[in-house]
Amino acid sequence: NLYNQKHRPQFHFSPEEKWMNDPNGMVFFNGEYHLFYQHHPFGTTWGPMHWGHAVSKDLIHWEHLPIALHPDEHGAIFSGSAVVDWNDTTGFFDGEAGLVAIYTSADHYPDSDRPRQRQSLAYSKDDGRTWMKYEGNPVLSEEKITDYRDPKVFWHNQSNKWVMILATGQSVTLYTSANLKEWEFASEFGRTAGSHDGVWECPDLFELPVDGEANDNRWVMLVSIGDNPDFPEGSRTQYFVGQFDGRNFKNENSDDTILWLDFGRDNYAGVSWSDLPKEDGRRIYLGWMSNWRYANQVPTEEWRSAMTLPRELSLARTESGVRLVQKMVSEINSIREHTEVIQDLTVKSDSPVTIDMLSPLMEVNVRLEKKDSTAFGIIFKNAVQEWTVIQYDAESEKIMLDRRQAGISFFSESFPAMQETMLKMEEGKIHLQIFIDTSSIEAVANGGKAVCTSLVFPNQPYDKIVLFSNNGETHVSSLKLTSLNSIWG
Ligand code: FRU
Numbered sequence: 001n002l003y004n005q006k007h008r009p010q011f012h013f014s015p016e017e018k019w020m021n022d023p024n025g026m027v028f029f030n031g032e033y034h035l036f037y038q039h040h041p042f043g044t045t046w047g048p049m050h051w052g053h054a055v056s057k058d059l060i061h062w063e064h065l066p067i068a069l070h071p072d073e074h075g076a077i078f079s080g081s082a083v084v085d086w087n088d089t090t091g092f093f094d095g096e097a098g099l100v101a102i103y104t105s106a107d108h109y110p111d112s113d114r115p116r117q118r119q120s121l122a123y124s125k126d127d128g129r130t131w132m133k134y135e136g137n138p139v140l141s142e143e144k145i146t147d148y149r150d151p152k153v154f155w156h157n158q159s160n161k162w163v164m165i166l167a168t169g170q171s172v173t174l175y176t177s178a179n180l181k182e183w184e185f186a187s188e189f190g191r192t193a194g195s196h197d198g199v200w201e202c203p204d205l206f207e208l209p210v211d212g213e214a215n216d217n218r219w220v221m222l223v224s225i226g227d228n229p230d231f232p233e234g235s236r237t238q239y240f241v242g243q244f245d246g247r248n249f250k251n252e253n254s255d256d257t258i259l260w261l262d263f264g265r266d267n268y269a270g271v272s273w274s275d276l277p278k279e280d281g282r283r284i285y286l287g288w289m290s291n292w293r294y295a296n297q298v299p300t301e302e303w304r305s306a307m308t309l310p311r312e313l314s315l316a317r318t319e320s321g322v323r324l325v326q327k328m329v330s331e332i333n334s335i336r337e338h339t340e341v342i343q344d345l346t347v348k349s350d351s352p353v354t355i356d357m358l359s360p361l362m363e364v365n366v367r368l369e370k371k372d373s374t375a376f377g378i379i380f381k382n383a384v385q386e387w388t389v390i391q392y393d394a395e396s397e398k399i400m401l402d403r404r405q406a407g408i409s410f411f412s413e414s415f416p417a418m419q420e421t422m423l424k425m426e427e428g429k430i431h432l433q434i435f436i437d438t439s440s441i442e443a444v445a446n447g448g449k450a451v452c453t454s455l456v457f458p459n460q461p462y463d464k465i466v467l468f469s470n471n472g473e474t475h476v477s478s479l480k481l482t483s484l485n486s487i488w489g
Helices: 330-335
Strands: 018-029 032-040 050-056 063-069 076-085 098-108 115-124 149-156 161-167 172-177 184-189 200-210 213-225 236-244 249-251 268-272 284-288 311-318 321-328 336-347 353-356 362-370 375-381 387-393 398-402 418-422 429-437 440-445 450-455 464-470 474-484
Touching: 018 050, 018 098, 018 268, 018 284, 032 063, 032 076, 050 076, 063 098, 063 115, 076 115, 098 149, 149 200, 161 200, 172 200, 184 249, 200 268, 200 311, 213 268, 213 311, 236 268, 236 321, 321 440, 330 336, 336 353, 336 464, 353 474, 362 375, 362 464, 375 429, 387 429, 387 440, 398 440, 398 450, 418 450, 464 474
Parallel strands: 018 076, 076 149
Antiparallel strands: 018 032, 032 050, 050 063, 076 098, 098 115, 149 161, 161 172, 172 184, 200 213, 213 236, 236 249, 268 284, 284 311, 311 321, 336 474, 353 464, 362 429, 362 474, 375 387, 375 464, 387 398, 398 418, 429 440, 440 450
C-alpha cells in the first residue's frame, strides 16, 4: 500500500507518487469535486509541469484519475483554474454545459532564456475524464510582462461576463471576456498595496457576506507571495478585503495593511472551488501544504507534498476591520472515529497534565481558560524526545506553534521555527481545534480567527498530550479527543 510509506499523510490528499505543488482547477460539477494539481510525474522534485487529477464526492475521500493535462507545443502546464461553462459561451459543448480549464502555458521566447507565460484553454465533454486543448491557444499573452500566470476565472453575474484575475509580477491584472477566448484588460491592482516580499502568484477573487448577512458583502482577494531569501517565512499567502464592480477592485484597508491567511509556514498557492451549488452557499478553500523554501527537500522519498484540509472561508467584523475566518469543512465528520471528553481539569504551573493520545491520527478540541497564569497550552510529544508546542501567551496576546523540536529538520535551516500571530482571548478563553496527521498539524484558534498550518516530521508518531500552565493556573473547561480514520482505506 503506497499510503503506508513513512510520513505519508493519512487524511490529507497527496499524489500516489512523485512531485506535487499548487492545487489547480478546483471545480464542482455533476456531483464531483475536482482537484487538479501541479504535478511532475517523473520525479520527486519540481520539473516539467502537468495537471494531475483526482475527484471526490465529499472533499475528504479522493479517487486518483489519470493525468489531465500534459505539456504541449506551447510548453508546460502551470497553475490555473476551471469553470463550468453552463451556457456554452465557448461553443465547445453544442449548447450543453461542460468544463473549461484556463491555465498558463509556460515555455521560453524563441532563441532566448527568457520565460514566456501565456494563458490557454482546454475543455472536457466527459466530466473531466478527457481533455482537448483549444486550437486557438494561447488566448492571452503580453510580451512586456515576464511573470504572467495563474489565471483564476469566475462568472460575474452583474456584468454578465467572465472575469480573470492573473498574477502579473508585483500586482494582479483583471481581464473580462464573453467567451473565455477573447480577453479585454479591465484593471490592475496592488503595486502599492500589501506585501511585496516576493513575486505575486496564484490569485483568487470572490464575494462573501460579512457575519453571514446577505446584504453586507465584501470581495476577498487572495494573493500568494513567492519565496524570497530575505525573509525567514518563505512563501506565504496574503489577502485583501474590499469591493469589486466587475472591473476594478477597491481595497478597503490602507495600502500598508498586510493580512496573512495563515500564521503557519505551510499553506501556499491556495484558491477556492468554483461552481459550488447555490444551495450549498459555501466558499471552500484548500492550499498546498508546503513552502518553496524547502518543498523540494522535505524527507519523503516516493512522493512529495500534500494539500491542506479543505476549509470554509467566511468574513467576520473585528475591532480592526472585516477579516477572513477559516473553518475545516463539516465533511470531516466522515472520518471521526471515537471520541473521549474530559471536563474541568485544573492545570497548575508545577504540574502539567499528561494524557495518552487515542491514535496517531487525531482531532483535539480544547477550551483553555486563563486563571492567574501568564501562558498556557498543549504539547504533542513522542518517546524519542520530539515535540510540538501550541502556546498562548496572555501578556503579548500571541498564539504560537513551535516546531523547533518537532522531529526531522536537517533538510532546511528554515524548518525549525516558531510560528505566531496576535489573537485576543474571548471571555478569558482560547479554543483550539487541532488536527494531527502523520506529518502535519493544523491548528484552528477561536473558531478560525487564527489558523496555523505546519508540517512536522516526527520520527515516531506523537503519542502523548501535555497540558501546561505557566506562572499560575489554567482551567481546561473541556478536552475532546477524537481519533480519525485514514482516507486511504
Ligand atoms: C506557485 C507557482 C505558480 C506557477 C506554478 C508552477 O507555487 O510558482 O506561480 O504557476 O507554481 O509550478
